Amino acid sequence: GESVGLHLPTLSVQEGDNSIINCAYSNSASDYFIWYKQESGKGPQFIIDIRSNMDKRQGQRVTVLLNKTVKHLSLQIAATQPGDSAVYFCAENYGGSQGNLIFGKGTKLSVKP
Amino acid sequence: EAGVVQSPRYKIIEKKQPVAFWCNPISGHNTLYWYLQNLGQGPELLIRYENEEAVDDSQLPKDRFSAERLKGVDSTLKIQPAELGDSAVYLCASSSQYNEQFFGPGTRLTVL
Numbered sequence: 344g345e346s347v348g349l350h351l352p353t354l355s356v357q358e359g360d361n362s363i364i365n366c367a368y369s370n371s372a373s374d375y376f377i378w379y380k381q382e383s384g385k386g387p388q389f390i391i392d393i394r395s396n397m398d399k400r401q402g403q404r405v406t407v408l409l410n411k412t413v414k415h416l417s418l419q420i421a422a423t424q425p426g427d428s429a430v431y432f433c434a435e436n437y438g439g440s441q442g443n444l445i446f447g448k449g450t451k452l453s454v455k456p
Numbered sequence: 457e458a459g460v461v462q463s464p465r466y467k468i469i470e471k472k473q474p475v476a477f478w479c480n481p482i483s484g485h486n487t488l489y490w491y492l493q494n495l496g497q498g499p500e501l502l503i504r505y506e507n508e509e510a511v512d513d514s515q516l517p518k519d520r521f522s523a524e525r526l527k528g529v530d531s532t533l534k535i536q537p538a539e540l541g542d543s544a545v546y547l548c549a550s551s552s553q554y555n556e557q558f559f560g561p562g563t564r565l566t567v568l
């Protein structure tokens with residue numbers, strides 16, 4: 344079946360550098376995408392979302408880019424901090440409501456001081 | 457405002473034993489979700505409730521798993537009997553309709 348996947352399972356960056364986490368999705372009917380951050384022992388935490396009628400959305404220190412042509416999603420974190428160390432998941436939604444989320448496998452981000 | 461509350465946080469049982477997880481969603485959230493998360497994987501939806509009604513339980517293994525959400529607030533997820541492969545983190549999330557899902561800390565189940 345179709346599923347969301349991630350290109351890299353781990354990513355290590357220096358504190359202060361920018362981080363880019365990538366995600367490939369395969370469901371062309373998906374119309375809504377979300378990035379979640381999950382710290383050890385905690386549930387996923389919403390970071391930022393984007394709808395399929397947009398190709399870029401910015402938040403505080405984070406930017407999500409959506410390329411529907413190649414079915415690619417990325418999360419950019421500016422000036423990465425030690426507190427950003429976590430596993431990051433992309434999730435795709437189809438069918439309108441947020442109920443139908445499919446999560447990818449996750450990328451572990453480690454920030455070196 | 458309190459977040460999604462789950463209990464217990466950890467549970468260790470022997471195979472073939474029953475186990476139950478409890479979830480208290482954020483006040484006012486009519487939609488409640490149960491997810492299963494295996495190590496290194498993303499969460500997978502088991503069941504979604506809109507108020508008291510289970511509107512999506514297609515991924516719930518109904519031979520051993522059951523869930524209920526009486527009065528449209530708290531929810532319980534049960535496994536009976538548990539199998540070794542059920543070892544995972546069980547996450548509960550809630551949302552107001554069509555909005556962001558807020559996750560609880562999860563219950564880590566170990567089946568021996």
